[in-house]
Amino acid sequence: MRKKKLAALLLALALLTLSGCGVEQTASPSPDASGKLIVSTTFDAPAEFARAVGGDKAVVSTIIPDGTEPHDFEPKAQDIRVLSTADVFVYNGLGLESWAQEAVSAAGNSSLVAVDASDGVEPIAAVDEKEDGRPDPHAWLSLKCAEQQVANIAAGFARADPENAAYYQQNSETYIAQLEALYEKYAARFTSAQKKSFVTGHAAFAYLCRDFSLKQESVEDVFANGEPSARRLVSLIDYCKANNVRIVFAESAASKEVSETLASEVGARIETIYTIESAEDGKSYLQRMDENLARIAESLGT
Ligand SMILES: [Zn+2]
Structure with missing residues (x-):
């Protein structure tokens, strides 16, 4: 009789743990039972930076599904639930995830460390048709800003998991060195380029x-x-002709058809450029940035 009661009690406890809505789960200190830091990020670029910093001590997931424009994403209840059990939330900042603060409050997870990856990045004002003074969010497409973002992520991981702070610091330094090496690979080439402008689909490359x-x-x-407006397209056609533009960049996600129209109008060819807003072609951040920079250099004739 006693044994049966004990078995029933254990079963009830097991079910409570499995259901994931017990108070214990959010109150438990990070990292979780498996010993790994649970990291939720918003999209592909910050997820890669978080994986580089977290190594084998972190499990990293992405809230915005691949193929979804992060510019118009709105989180659902299930996304908030992810934050209620995560140890760290990494978002790009600069207004890209305008929902971030609200999502963090709604998650009600007092031990969650929220990392604004762009903290310390000097913002560039967005030049868009509305000119409403919003910052341009695309800091992750700058190697220099990415270095800052990786350092911010390492600091956030250290706060959430102080025991492994040195490990995260070491990983971030290794990754920052790779970002810096890639920067050095192109800096001299761009300095010596005669042409300084390139033509692309969506204005993601200010940083x-x-x-x-x-x-x-x-x-x-x-x-x-x-x-774009017809007027914008006409002025771009004029620009491309006047500047003898041979390459027009296009992303897989946005604006491909208009870029193609523009390219055929001015006799240029289309090349892919990565905005790293989603996972693309099974390539890492560093590979995609290397390809972006190589193609931009080629389009500038250097
Ligand atoms: Zn974008």
Whole structure:
């Protein structure tokens, strides 16, 4: 009789733990039972940085599904639930995830460490059709800003899991050295380039341009707000012809058709450029940035 009662009690306890809504779960200190830091990020680029810093001591997930524009994403109840059990939440900041603060409060997870990855990045004001003074959020497409983001992520991980702070610090230094090496690989090439402007689909490269003193001309504005006006397209066609533009960049996600129209109108060819807002072609952040920079250099004739 006693044994049966004990078995029933154990079963009830097991069910309570499995259901995941017990008070114990959110109150338990991080890292979780498996010993790993549970990290929730918003999209692909911060997820890669978090994996690089977390190594085998962190489990990293992404809230915004691949193929979804982070610019128009709105979280659902299930996304808030992820934050209620995570140890760390990493978001890009600069207004990209305008829902971030609200989601963190709604999650009601007092031990959650929220990391604004762009903390300390000098913002660039977005140049878009509305000109409403919002910052341009695309800091992750700059190697220099990415270095800052990785350092911020390491600091957040150290707060959530002080025992492994040295490990996260070491990993972040290794990754920052790779970012810096990639920057060095292109810095001299861009400095010596005669041409400084390239033409692309959505205006995601202002921070990258700041790194190398370049300029982007784009079909779509910073927030990827749909089709350009006819006037914008005509002025781009004129620009491409006047500057003998041979390559027009396009992303897989946005603006491809308009970029193609522009390219065929001016006799240029289309090249892929990665915005790293989703996982793309099974390639890492560093591989995609390397390809982006190689193609931009080629388009500038350097
Ligand atoms: Zn974008």
